[in-house]
Amino acid sequence: MWEPGLIPTACQLLDWRDARHFDRFRDLPCVLCEHPTPMRSHHGEPVHKTCAEAWITAHPVEARLGRFASDLRPKGKDDDDHA
Incomplete structure (x- = not known):
């Protein structure tokens, strides 16, 4: 497990850009739909990312516990918050 970011609200999309979300060596059955x-x-x-997003929409209260979350957004040059 690595540190997750924000939990999207219902109908928002997950931001899964980190390569650790992808296992290039093997497919396993999805815990929600059972397809590889x-x-x-x-x-x-x-x-599947789409299955996780649908689950968040269908279970908004349980989703707050963080089963599925977006990636932390790395701070960019445009996020400069100093005076």
Whole structure:
């Protein structure tokens, strides 16, 4: 597991840009739809990104516990917050 970022609200998309979400060596059954996927959650669960987004929309209260979350956004040059 690596540190997740924000948990999207219902109907928002997950930001999974980190390469650790992709297992290039093997597909495992998605924990939600049971079809093979190379995608992994921050907790290492095999899950399609679209399945995770649909689950968040269908379970907004449980989603607050952080089962599926977006990646931390690296601070960019445009995020300069000093005076």
